[in-house]
Amino acid sequence: MASDLLQQIGIWIRNMALLYFVVAQTNGDPIAVSLLTVAEYAPIFIFSIIGGVLADRWRPKRTMIIGDLLSLLSIAPILWAVQAGYWQAVFVAAGVSAIVSQFSQPSSMKMFKRYVPDSQVGSAIAFSQTMSSLFIIGGPVLGTFIYTRYGISFSLSSLLVLFALSALCLSLLPKSEPVDRTERTSVYAEWKSGLGYVKGKRQLLVLFGLFALIALSAGLIQPLEIFLITERLQLPEASLQWFTAVSGMGMLLGGILAGVLSAGGHLLGKERRILLLGTLVFGAATIVEGLSLWPFLTGSMRLMTGVLLAFMQTVMATIMLTSVEERYVGRINGLFTPLFTGFLLLGTACAGVYMHATSLTFVFITSGLILGAASFVTLGLRSGPALAPGESVAVVPRAPGLEAE
Template identity: 40%
Template sequence: MLRNRYVRVVMLSRILQQLGIWIRNFAILLYVTDLTHNDSRYVSLISVVEYAPILVFSFIGGTFADRWRPKLTMVWCDLLSAISVGLVLAALSQSSWYVLLAGTFVSACISQFSQPSAMKLYKNHVPGEMLQSVMALSQSLVAVFMVLGPMAGAFIFQQYGIVTSLVITGILFGGSSLVLILLPKDLEQSSSGTVSNFKEEMKAGLRYMWSNRSLRVLSWTFAVVGLAAGLTQPLALFVVTEKLGLHKEFLQWPLMANGAAMLVGGGVVMTLTNKVRPQTLLAAGLVISALTTALIGASTIIAFSMMLMVINGLFYPCIQIGIQTLIIKNTEAAYIGRVGGAITPVFSGMMVMGMFVSGYFKETTSLLTVYMTSGILLLLGTIILIPLWHNRPEVSLEAGVR
């Protein structure tokens, strides 16, 4: 898999990106909490700034990714992210800390153009039988930085401060842009039969997605999974304090255990890439996550709860890798950006909706009820997936591979 030049270069770029993002995000989080004396309103504003671009720009970025050359798009996106960090640094000494949020927002918007381009490169240049392994490797990178990212970000900020953290972030984004230059030159895109009007291309993408049964099923599955995740994500702290009777500082340990388990799970999936279909991976991940989620909401035993969080982390990559592999295998190369840009906000939007109502839901019912509801939603996602069990990919696995 790593013999493929596209996989090797994009993964190295992603390592630099992820490290830069975690250092920036944690530095901003700690800096803002210091300035605002742990005001939860401003902390939540940071999350809004990070998630809003996904909802607003994901489909637009995906449409442009289908029009533009992927290598050039990715190089410029990372370069612009580095420049935005430099502008934030220049303005920080003269302006309010709100400029940090503006810089984060701009960088998050830019990433909505870069990510679909990477998917397009995989579709065009990675053989179909390798796609699941590539998705597993991508998920493993995310898991690695879920464990190491907070540690690196907190250490650099606490030792050197916000300015050094942002300088390092800018260097990492710039380094990612330079790494991407190593990709082969973009293929010339045929203009025959393409729609030149941006609005029409967006409509064509939505029509394509709606006409593709597999993508419709995956969209509904993604929506249900997003809502389930959103319901429980803000309440992990209350599992620690209310169910386990521990101090809030203990939360870091189950989170790190969960992240480490995700890393192991992603590695296991890579070894199973030619033995297990993505539908099976996704269904297994949903069923196990449903059971562990419900049990986490009920458990009052520390060791049992930790074990459940580890199991949950082990199978979570099955969900992400299964969905991403199915999207690529069931989408033509010309529509990869738009399909990814349409499905991603479905997950993010439903997750934000779940996060918005989870606190009220808990206060009016109970923590157990919220976690049980999340588990039921995940089982519902498995049921929605049934039409895909006997489906073959709706496009050739080798379509577009160069």
């Protein structure tokens, strides 16, 4: 968690610094800002699957430490290039950081699976969700303060210290045992084995569908939130930050509540009911947001959806971790990440065109209806423990020589 905290600080300092720096260097050129987004998202599709497979091959502790060290080493030449006047190097910084995270994140999930008992997974994920929510609220403020006060060079230099401290924290984790591999297999064969594993696990197939619909719904409305503020509520653009903060506060409260209930075992066996009601209410709240003309009502819906989102993320992550054998965690994570990102970007790409063809309100209604459709997908989930006592894991095709770690 200490490593996650340091990385979250670094991520927000980096994101805000790169954004403001690119805007300043290009006089607000939207193409340059878009290229920065491409540099952050493109590696997810290229390296996420590979990173997931390799995370199942390599020792997770070593992989995460190497990831932090590579991030540290990559920042130094980029910092030099920026100071020398080659400001375009910041695009390389964004791309390298995104690539490294595709290897570190699956390894982090493997460590989670290995050392956190299934009965405590919900509480641990809720705690992690709470920390992320705090940074949703305070991260932009921190990143903006560091950049505006000290500039791009200091912002990038601070990453060197943060990544070094993160690697030091990770070195205190228990030593990872080497993977027992009696026969070498290709990355493609192991990726195919991961797909076979997903096909044999109904819980995972349902979660794939649920993630896709939630991502599509979110992608449709995320780029249009500014218009909700200016057109529906008749407020200045700067007011968007307060509604974002309200949403973050809802996620914070939801994370705390989910953690308390998970610790008491009150969520066990109620996963399907929580996701069913959560998607239905989430969809209804999204429609109300699109129809609302009153800031208080819109803010109330933002708070509610924040709480629901934290609950749903905790439940979905818990189901995934408790449904997957450790040796497949990296590959499954490597499949989920591009799936969610792909549908999110699909919704984002369609949002502007769809709004021009219909209306802002209709886009929000569509987003809410997609969440309503997601509620039907949750009916395919099985509540309770992913593997009942004595139950064997479904036998699925896998690459020869792929042994448990």
